[in-house]
Amino acid sequence: MITGGTPERSCKGRSLGQAGLLLAQDLTIGNRLRNVSADLVPGKISAICGPNGAGKSTLLSALAGLREPDHGKVLIDGMPLAGIASNERARRIGYLPQTGEVAWNLSVRHLVALGRLPHGDAGENAVSAALEATHLTEMAERPVSTLSGGERARALLARVFATDPQWLLADEPLAALDFYHQHEVLAALRAAAGLGRGVVLVLHDLALAMNHADRVLVLDRGRLVADGPPEEALSAGTILQVWRMPARWMGDEGRRALSVG
Amino acid sequence: MMNRATTLFGVLLLLAMPLSLLAGRVWIDAATPNATLILMDLRLPRAMLAVTIGAGLGAAGAAMQGYLRNPLADPGLFGIAPGAALGAVVSLHLGLASGLLLPAFALIGAGGAMALLALIAGRSAGIALFTLAGMMIASLAGALTSLTISLAPNAFAMSEIVTWLMGALTDRSWADVQIALPPTLAGIVVLLFAGKGLDALTLGEVAARSLGMQPMRLRWLLIVGTGLTVGSGVAVAGIIGFVGLIVPHLVRPLTDGRPSQLLLPSALAGAVLILVADMACRILPLVTELRLGIALSLIGAPFFLWLLLGMRKEMA
Numbered sequence: 001m002i003t004g005g006t007p008e009r010s011c012k013g014r015s016l017g018q019a020g021l022l023l024a025q026d027l028t029i030g031n032r033l034r035n036v037s038a039d040l041v042p043g044k045i046s047a048i049c050g051p052n053g054a055g056k057s058t059l060l061s062a063l064a065g066l067r068e069p070d071h072g073k074v075l076i077d078g079m080p081l082a083g084i085a086s087n088e089r090a091r092r093i094g095y096l097p098q099t100g101e102v103a104w105n106l107s108v109r110h111l112v113a114l115g116r117l118p119h120g121d122a123g124e125n126a127v128s129a130a131l132e133a134t135h136l137t138e139m140a141e142r143p144v145s146t147l148s149g150g151e152r153a154r155a156l157l158a159r160v161f162a163t164d165p166q167w168l169l170a171d172e173p174l175a176a177l178d179f180y181h182q183h184e185v186l187a188a189l190r191a192a193a194g195l196g197r198g199v200v201l202v203l204h205d206l207a208l209a210m211n212h213a214d215r216v217l218v219l220d221r222g223r224l225v226a227d228g229p230p231e232e233a234l235s236a237g238t239i240l241q242v243w244r245m246p247a248r249w250m251g252d253e254g255r256r257a258l259s260v261g
Numbered sequence: 262m263m264n265r266a267t268t269l270f271g272v273l274l275l276l277a278m279p280l281s282l283l284a285g286r287v288w289i290d291a292a293t294p295n296a297t298l299i300l301m302d303l304r305l306p307r308a309m310l311a312v313t314i315g316a317g318l319g320a321a322g323a324a325m326q327g328y329l330r331n332p333l334a335d336p337g338l339f340g341i342a343p344g345a346a347l348g349a350v351v352s353l354h355l356g357l358a359s360g361l362l363l364p365a366f367a368l369i370g371a372g373g374a375m376a377l378l379a380l381i382a383g384r385s386a387g388i389a390l391f392t393l394a395g396m397m398i399a400s401l402a403g404a405l406t407s408l409t410i411s412l413a414p415n416a417f418a419m420s421e422i423v424t425w426l427m428g429a430l431t432d433r434s435w436a437d438v439q440i441a442l443p444p445t446l447a448g449i450v451v452l453l454f455a456g457k458g459l460d461a462l463t464l465g466e467v468a469a470r471s472l473g474m475q476p477m478r479l480r481w482l483l484i485v486g487t488g489l490t491v492g493s494g495v496a497v498a499g500i501i502g503f504v505g506l507i508v509p510h511l512v513r514p515l516t517d518g519r520p521s522q523l524l525l526p527s528a529l530a531g532a533v534l535i536l537v538a539d540m541a542c543r544i545l546p547l548v549t550e551l552r553l554g555i556a557l558s559l560i561g562a563p564f565f566l567w568l569l570l571g572m573r574k575e576m577a
Contacts, residue, residue, distance in 0.1 A: 066470050090473035101465035103330035104518040117461050118473040143518075159464070163472075 090118035115162030130161035266526035317490030319531020322505025327459035327520030340398030344374025345495035371492025428499035428554025448489030456521030503561025
């Protein structure tokens with residue numbers, strides 16, 4: 001569906017150990033984020049979880065280079081993100097904010113094509129591939145105002161796909177979606193990770209994180225309190241400590257459900 | 262940049278131009294005495310001015326609506342037009358309005374508003390705060406204009422100021438064209454450079470930045486672009502309202518909706534609208550010629566109401 005995007009293609013001349021990585025080093029932003037460090041690897045889905053106000057969105061936007069940290073830095077392929085020109089950064093990191101704003105009533109195709117702005121080309125192949133990956137090809141000419149909530153969320157995700165970025169950062173991309181569309185979008189994200197892209201998601205739904213992420217970062221009041229495979233990072237102990245809710249996981253690995261109380 | 266709407270309004274402009282040269286109190290035909298004189302010294306500069314000002318207002322309106330992501334935005338919001346009006350009113354008040362002095366004062370007023378905006382631009386983070394600051398400049402300039410009017414030495418001076426504010430293209434010459442045309446053209450080019458950034462803003466400020474839009478660069482393009490177009494327009498024709506609001510609306514449904522695609526056709530449509538409205542002002546059999554600014558507001562206000570009612574229906 002989407003071509004290119006392998007991390008190896010653009011890592012000449014940088015320290016080998018950091019090639020392809022998105023590194024947060026000791027990030028501090030006001031009271032929202034305190035001394036958070038993480039090394040995100042491409043080809044995987046990483047989920048950022050935590051209660052409201054834990055700093056999830058702040059961390060994601062800092063990783064996207066949209067928020068200047070008070071302290072610490074973000075590195076991509078070993079280079080400080082802050083030193084990369086905005087268009088170049090935009091070509092490497094696609095970012096999907098939580099607000100699904102679309103100010104004007106564009107067609108789905110034109111909306112998705114906005115993802116080509118950092119490249120300054122029409123990128124028709126990339127746009128078609130992004131429409132295909134999100135199952136929107138048939139409604140490409142429809143105005144955005146006629147879409148359902150789920151279709152709209154997929155169109156906005158397709159916009160990020162169209163950029164053909166190395167990294168795909170999305171803030172609550174599943175929040176407005178029903179059960180069926182959540183899994184459809186997750187499948188598209190998994191396919192993107194399969195092509196070597198790094199996928200980083202802010203997720204509220206712990207069961208989705210548990211079953212679909214390769215790695216989970218748990219934030220609590222601005223601090224990183226757990227980081228690892230979902231079975232470890234989202235243990236009942238962590239959930240009790242961070243969310244203050246007694247809970248236990250039911251079912252088999254990969255199909256867990258959270259039972260609260 | 263070329264699209265269906267650009268072609269349509271380009272053709273309309275080519276049709277309206279010769280008509281506006283021939284129409285007026287005196288209809289020009291082959292037998293009209295002094296036909297060349299009327300055409301070259303009266304009608305042509307006036308038509309050129311109508312096209313210039315309309316194009317500037319149309320493009321500035323389209324850019325402002327794109328920047329604020331709001332179809333109700335108007336180029337007057339940043340306070341540049343009120344700043345230029347204040348400059349002009351001060352020159353009239355001081356009796357320094359002869360020849361090129363009035364436009365010069367107006368340009369200084371517009372420049373002052375732009376300088377204030379630039380000062381604010383570096384300090385306020387989001388678009389909403391920046392726009393509010395621009396509206397405060399507009400409201401300050403409006404208050405100072407009213408103050409100047411209230412301090413007018415006599416009734417005649419006051420009426421002169423008020424009449425000027427109404428906006429008109431009566432008795433304009435090539436000198437006025439020379440004042441307005443170059444800055445307006447430059448301003449439209451500057452606004453065209455903002456197109457990509459405005460497209461990105463369709464997705465909101467944060468998503469736009471993630472697409473590489475540079476907020477400060479875009480803000481500067483907007484300040485300079487609207488300053489040049491609107492400021493020079495007010496300097497030669499006074500306040501002409503509603504064009505910057507209506508024109509992008511009329512044009513938007515004919516485009517694919519992207520703000521960048523709206524700029525050029527809005528410039529052309531604005532030119533057509535003012536050209537035709539000014540022609541109508543000349544032809545209408547009234548005791549005195551209808552002021553262009555009044556005529557456009559007479560069309561504009563009901564249109565605005567209709568728009569609001571339509572939006573209410575959409576929300577319901």
